[in-house]
Amino acid sequence: MIKTSVAIAALSAGGGAALTAALYSLRSNKDKLADMPPTPAPSLFSSTAIAASPTAVAAIPANQVFGGPGGPSSSSSITPGSAPVNPGGLFEYGFPGPVSDIATRAALISSYDRRTRNPHWVAEHITPESLAKRDGDRKNSQFLEDPAVPAKFRALLKDYYRSGYDRGHQVPAADAKWSQAAMDETFYLTNMSPQVGEGFNRDYWAHFEDFCRRLTQRYPSVRIVTGPLYLPKKDPVDNKWYVKYEMIGTPPSVAVPTHFYKVIFAEDGRVGGNVAIGAFVLPNAPIDNAKPITDFEVPVEAVERASGLEFANQLPMQRRRRLCADTTCALVIKDYSERQKAFAKGRSASS
């Protein structure tokens, strides 16, 4: 805090935007994610001159600043303070964002994409113990618009209504059965993406979620990150690649992802122990139950490149295992109608 105060004071004495930039570059190198500058007081916005307000730059999250004059990624020879302009002065009117609204619930953490009105990702944690406890029932839960997202960026129940798509849980309700309140929190639309119902959300995807839960029979702790993707497809006519996805709602507001990913971290339960990682990308479309789940296995980096996110970049290589080499990756298909038939057969045979 002392360092930050000193920095602001130096800037107030006429350092200019370039110096601010250099300063932040330095700081973001030395202590990533660490001590943010204090919020400019509200009075700042009404009492400062239009052009030279270097403190406005303080509104930039420090961990996102790099480059600039004197910074590590720039070879600019511009003398700090000599620039005739101050692009950071804009932030007196507010910082544009994007803000990835992060919600911390009991059973999940979600990061929201205000442009697609889908999650960026949702992270969950399941264990044999958490799945053994069954206090929640989804019949008691209801889908909820998330009031923590500003109204103009919020996904709405009416956006999904009659869209033809399911409100597809990214963290499954069934993974939070250990408490009704925890399960209820999985019903926020910030944990939802439009998913094809028949053949996907209610079938193959559900079996895939069941596979994740079954991993707790072998691993004492399993973490899963789930989210949407918008992948390009090659047009056979012009041989170019296009991303194409529907937008539901009136006006069109919520993107219908082309694919979904899961990155699974199966932990061996030891401190600093091994982590078996599996990444999967499935199309948002009906999938034949006969298709092996390994058909959808991809390198983690493929999900990273497609999503713009990073997974496990702090996990040392020597602690990593490949999930589908460490255990058998196969779905158990529990087809409702098949089981009904088997049941009827059994009854008629015994009668």
Added chain:
Amino acid sequence: MIKTSVAIAALSAGGGAALTAALYSLRSNKDKLADMPPTPAPSLFSSTAIAASPTAVAAIPANQVFGGPGGPSSSSSITPGSAPVNPGGLFEYGFPGPVSDIATRAALISSYDRRTRNPHWVAEHITPESLAKRDGDRKNSQFLEDPAVPAKFRALLKDYYRSGYDRGHQVPAADAKWSQAAMDETFYLTNMSPQVGEGFNRDYWAHFEDFCRRLTQRYPSVRIVTGPLYLPKKDPVDNKWYVKYEMIGTPPSVAVPTHFYKVIFAEDGRVGGNVAIGAFVLPNAPIDNAKPITDFEVPVEAVERASGLEFANQLPMQRRRRLCADTTCALVIKDYSERQKAFAKGRSASS
């Protein structure tokens, strides 16, 4: 800083993820963007247990946390510390992001979208004085990959090569003529989007950029935010809305935006004075020079809803003016071939 340390200590004593969440909700309310928790020491990642590591939640940017048990947006009745799981433990392996790499250059600040490999936005500042100084020449500048973006998310020169699209400056090089070094910095690909060349980037869009510069004849200080959009279009066959855009590069990496926006802030030069705001959305396509620029004027909120960003949310309503009511919004078409003809005509007339 003291408050943060206390918080971490309390958590280490067994508060659990739920408490962490409540704590952050509280903090993010009280002091938005303010004092971030200290970075977990690198040793944390190798020395902590797999499940209960509430300090890992400290990796979440404080200003992005809301909700959760006890938080303002949740009515969860889950007792802090009673949850059998800890979803935030994932962050021991790294925080997924998204990171919007912010670059602070002398003449611009840019925010980068790692998924589309385009900017989210670029912000600039021009004044009559900055435009009067002409030390830079774009002949001396060259397009640059931005090494400050991690390699797997970086837009590359080869992605644009033979794509059929221009490397379209979002902050125009011509706006940074006041210094060669400042102009050079506008050539980073983090300031670039694929733009249709003929009829757009080299024509109508260029005239629009010229219009922005001309605003300095009336306003002593002009700020401009520019960026890409990916807008849906109604399919006349099924009446549904689809977003469709090309991806260039091998593998396909850089999105070709369907539209571009500019939000212009024309300041009157007085402390706490009026700001004339204009928002414009243009298709990434050839546009007839005869089309008035006012045809592309939109409410600021339209850009906000489409981009997921916010503009001027800290600027009081009474200081706002509508740009195209405050001044004449009209392009001056400087057609090169027309001027050549006029010049030739003038010469033959005078000879």
